[in-house]
Amino acid sequence: MHIRKRYNYTGYLYILPWIIGFLLLQLVPLINSFWYSFTNFQLLGDPKFLGLENYKKIFTADPTFLQSLKVTSYYVLIAVPLKISFALVIAIILNQNIKGINLFRTLYYIPSILGGSVAISVLWKYLFMNQGVVNNLIGQVGFKAVDWLGDPRYALGTISLVTVWQFGSSMLLFLAGLKQIPVSQYEAARIDGAGRMRIFWQITIPELSPIILFNLIMQMINAFQDFTSAFVITQGGPLKSTYLYGLMLYDQGFKFFKMGYSSALSWILFAIILFFTSLTFRSSESWVHYGDSL
Amino acid sequence: MIKRKTPTAKILSYFFLIVLAYIMTYPLLWMIGAAFKSNEEIFGTIGLLPKNPMFGAFSAGWKGTGQYGFSTFLYNTFLMVIPTVVFTAISATLIGYGFARFEFPFKKTLFTIMLSTMMLPATVILIPRYIFFRNLGWLDSYLPFIVPAILGCFPFFNFMMVQFFRGLPLELDESGKLDGCNSFIILKDLLLPLCKSAIFSVIVFQFVWTWNDFLNVLIYISSVAKYPVALGLRMTMDISTEFDWNQIMAMSLISIAPPIVLFFAAQKYFVEGIATTGMKN
Numbered sequence: 001m002h003i004r005k006r007y008n009y010t011g012y013l014y015i016l017p018w019i020i021g022f023l024l025l026q027l028v029p030l031i032n033s034f035w036y037s038f039t040n041f042q043l044l045g046d047p048k049f050l051g052l053e054n055y056k057k058i059f060t061a062d063p064t065f066l067q068s069l070k071v072t073s074y075y076v077l078i079a080v081p082l083k084i085s086f087a088l089v090i091a092i093i094l095n096q097n098i099k100g101i102n103l104f105r106t107l108y109y110i111p112s113i114l115g116g117s118v119a120i121s122v123l124w125k126y127l128f129m130n131q132g133v134v135n136n137l138i139g140q141v142g143f144k145a146v147d148w149l150g151d152p153r154y155a156l157g158t159i160s161l162v163t164v165w166q167f168g169s170s171m172l173l174f175l176a177g178l179k180q181i182p183v184s185q186y187e188a189a190r191i192d193g194a195g196r197m198r199i200f201w202q203i204t205i206p207e208l209s210p211i212i213l214f215n216l217i218m219q220m221i222n223a224f225q226d227f228t229s230a231f232v233i234t235q236g237g238p239l240k241s242t243y244l245y246g247l248m249l250y251d252q253g254f255k256f257f258k259m260g261y262s263s264a265l266s267w268i269l270f271a272i273i274l275f276f277t278s279l280t281f282r283s284s285e286s287w288v289h290y291g292d293s294l
Numbered sequence: 295m296i297k298r299k300t301p302t303a304k305i306l307s308y309f310f311l312i313v314l315a316y317i318m319t320y321p322l323l324w325m326i327g328a329a330f331k332s333n334e335e336i337f338g339t340i341g342l343l344p345k346n347p348m349f350g351a352f353s354a355g356w357k358g359t360g361q362y363g364f365s366t367f368l369y370n371t372f373l374m375v376i377p378t379v380v381f382t383a384i385s386a387t388l389i390g391y392g393f394a395r396f397e398f399p400f401k402k403t404l405f406t407i408m409l410s411t412m413m414l415p416a417t418v419i420l421i422p423r424y425i426f427f428r429n430l431g432w433l434d435s436y437l438p439f440i441v442p443a444i445l446g447c448f449p450f451f452n453f454m455m456v457q458f459f460r461g462l463p464l465e466l467d468e469s470g471k472l473d474g475c476n477s478f479i480i481l482k483d484l485l486l487p488l489c490k491s492a493i494f495s496v497i498v499f500q501f502v503w504t505w506n507d508f509l510n511v512l513i514y515i516s517s518v519a520k521y522p523v524a525l526g527l528r529m530t531m532d533i534s535t536e537f538d539w540n541q542i543m544a545m546s547l548i549s550i551a552p553p554i555v556l557f558f559a560a561q562k563y564f565v566e567g568i569a570t571t572g573m574k575n
Contacts, residue, residue: 010477011396018389018408018452021445026411029422036421093311098304107315113557117506118524119546122531123325126539133324136340225417228508232528249417254513259421266418273415
């Protein structure tokens with residue numbers, strides 16, 4: 001117990017790397033990117049102040065912006081909820097005392113390790129191409145081949161599958177959370193005659209709600225910025241149907257070298273992410289339950 | 295649920311788990327099989343096992359088509375990943391210790407700032423960082439990966455270590471102080487041996503993330519001689535003709551092997567580390 005706080009300045013010494021890193025590689029870049037977003041900055045040469053010109057152009061004269069925003073919203077809306085519900089359901093199934101459970105946990109986690117690697121994107125391209133394995137497989141069962149990557153209706157879904165496939169890390173967090181729910185709660189509910197579904201909705205979900213919130217926020221932030229699979233598998237096509245926001249930022253900044261314009265785009269994305277995360281946080285007051293087990 | 299299972303329920307669980315495991319691992323199993331198949335067999339059949347296993351794809355892919363083979367790309371990746379991982383582990387440990395064990399002015403504020411940078415979208419600072427590193431003449435080198443690691447720019451790992459240190463009993467530090475040890479000796483000799491699982495988690499995570507990183511290497515590394523596997527693989531895919539599928543699968547397989555091997559080697563510590571530091575506050 002401290003009666004009076006006694007400061008120990010040695011602490012600064014230990015966190016010094018982070019202080020420098022934060023200032024130099026996070027804060028200053030953040031300020032700079034805000035400044036660039038009001039300029040015409042072509043990489044070679046100095047940024048020239050434009051006022052709100054970039055933003056005006058984005059909202060009024062850039063059809064790819066709207067397309068990309070639409071695609072990205074669909075992507076986040078499909079991939080994130082699917083990934084989290086998968087992770088939750090499978091964590092619950094894995095949370096039982098049957099033999100070999102560790103093996104299954106490991107197998108389901110492996111896709112998460114490989115993450116957004118290029119190798120997986122290449123693999124996906126081969127699996128889902130016209131004469132690929134997936135079409136061969138569904139052909140065996142009598143279905144017609146589907147143009148998974150070439151048809152604008154399906155391409156985004158196929159890309160989202162890569163993301164959903166990596167539900168393992170969210171699953172591990174849910175598993176850790178499930179282990180913390182006291183068994184006595186379940187027993188009490190069962191004595192009261194609660195069925196499986198009731199137990200799920202009234203005990204499991206509320207107890208896990210802080211972890212659901214954490215997963216939701218982190219996965220959302222990541223999904224809004226996803227890049228690799230769409231870039232490698234479809235290059236944003238066909239007809240820009242997989243042109244995720246990350247691809248647009250890359251194209252504007254590193255293909256056309258419009259650093260100012262790309263910075264403005266990145267601040268709009270930042271605002272969108274901030275809006276949705278704070279909306280989620282705000283809503284969480286009504287559905288997240290902070291018990292004493294966490 | 296923690297209920298005693300009837301035999302049917304048990305069989306059903308197993309059935310579901312096995313089917314799902316098959317679906318989840320199918321793409322990878324297919325990749326392994328394809329690396330040993332002939333190109334005609336890859337797309338003509340749906341079987342996972344190659345009829346006549348061939349190793350030609352590995353040697354051909356390894357040599358590569360251009361001036362640089364896959365061995366160069368693999369070597370480059372290690373050159374980039376290992377220092378990044380080592381420095382991340384060191385800086386996260388120091389920073390975690392600093393936040394967890396010392397009282398200093400503005401500690402709360404600084405800690406809150408660090409937590410909030412966890413949610414700062416990386417894309418927002420991508421361009422200014424690129425320009426900063428460019429002005430320093432660091433483009434086409436691995437410094438844009440290593441220096442942020444030295445400077446503890448991965449708040450997630452710092453936070454993990456803070457949580458872990460908070461879980462260690464303060465009596466350890468007290469006993470060290472009584473013996474006249476300074477704070478660094480306390481960290482090095484008393485606390486560090488207990489941090490194994492947390493440090494392993496940092497190492498595995500950071501290794502995997504840096505190994506798989508694509509956007510940053512795409513931006514920073516421009517000469518083929520310095521390409522890591524992520525770029526090498528994409529280049530190979532782009533320049534290869536339709537008939538090199540098995541080579542590309544073989545090289546993809548090699549490129550995902552190191553993260554998987556590391557994961558299995560450190561699995562015990564790793565899962566423990568997530569369970570003890572991941573979510574509790």
